[in-house]
Amino acid sequence: MWGFYAAICSVLDKARICQKCRKKQVVAAKDRNKTVTCKYCGEDIPPPRK
Numbered sequence: 001m002w003g004f005y006a007a008i009c010s011v012l013d014k015a016r017i018c019q020k021c022r023k024k025q026v027v028a029a030k031d032r033n034k035t036v037t038c039k040y041c042g043e044d045i046p047p048p049r050k
């Protein structure tokens, strides 16, 4: 059960939703804490705040 929960968390952690076009995209683990560019519309997506 914990392994499953951890897997869900790691997926959600890498998924980011563009504020402009609302599309979800997966961010590489190395870019997790960086601002990434939306691959659909080119908008900058800042890292999520916890």
Ligand SMILES: [Zn+2]
Residues within 6 Å of the ligand: 018, 019, 020, 021, 022, 023, 038, 039, 040, 041, 042, 043
């Ligand atoms: Zn976008």
